[in-house]
Amino acid sequence: MKIVFTRKIPTELVEPLKEKYDIFMWDRENEPMPYERLLQEMKDADAVFTNVADRIDKQLIEQSPSLKVISTMAVGYDNIDMEAATARGIAVGHTPGVLTEATADLTFTLLVATSRRIVEGMDVIRRNEWQSWGPFLLTGQSLYKATIGIIGMGRIGQGVARRAKGFDMNILYHNRSRKPEAEAELGAVYCSIEELLRQSDYVVLLAPSTPETKNMISHEQFEMMKKTAVFINTSRGTNVDEEALYQALKEEKIFAAGLDVFETEPISNDHPLLTLHNVIALPHIGSANVETRMKMATLAIENIEKGLAGERLTHIVNDEIYGNGK
Ligand code: GLV
Ligand code: GLV
16 A cells, blocks of 8 residues: 655654555655645555645545545644545544644744744844833733633633733633633633624634635724734634735734734745734744654554554544544
8 A cells, every 4th residue: 555745754754654555755844745746646545644735635636546544744634625535435634632732832932922022123133223222112012911812712722821821811712612621721701703802912813724714804803903912823824814914914903913824825025914023924833843743743644554454543534434423
């Protein structure tokens, strides 16, 4: 059986597989496999190890007749045509859980860095513009006892809330369903999106990317936010109307934004958002610590091996392929 790895991952993870499987591994670590090449390699593949930068669409699924498992090294699976995969009974695996704390760390890092203008501060020194201590030089927003509003209170959202508790923040949240455990343990208060946007000093977006969440934060939502609000997005760029975000920042309808994700990735250094002083932009590194990425890759391999052995994947997206109703 053949497994296609669309990206180079550490040899120690792949080597043991070579005894049992025919392995194709793309030889670049930071460059995606061209779509046409992927199509070609998938023609006789039984499983694919993929990531957020690959497009696993209907055409690719249809032209991979032996495909049994699609395993993404990510929690989000919006790059995969789930309908096409499920229709063919192909198991789709992902890696929730193991990346929760790393992604919550990065989300909170962006919150702190953006509120206190950390990158702007370093730039002042780099440009040799630090003339003297200034009473209001690079003044930002308070964190201590501020109100944080978390949209999408899944595992990562709750991880962010636990960190916010350390800063004595008031925690508001919005989610499709109430989270009684987060309310009890973290004192998080459920509210409507509108109420959350109006009251929060920090608006943190952690909703998955679905047709319903596309552009869920647009002009109207930025209008509701405080002028001093900091907006953080570590979920998916498609959840935010980027043009509306640009305008809100440019016209100072909000204070600043910290972004790890963009509508179309990668962005280049001519992206309009980068012309603004009040943006911190990162190249989609939410889960990027060594330990976490090793765990994600290991879990994604485990999903493949289980799928190819005819077992239920450890973390399956489309459980309905086993006849478990959804
Ligand atoms: C990364 O964005 C992920 O979904 O894990
Ligand atoms: C991801 O693991 C989430 O549920 O937030």
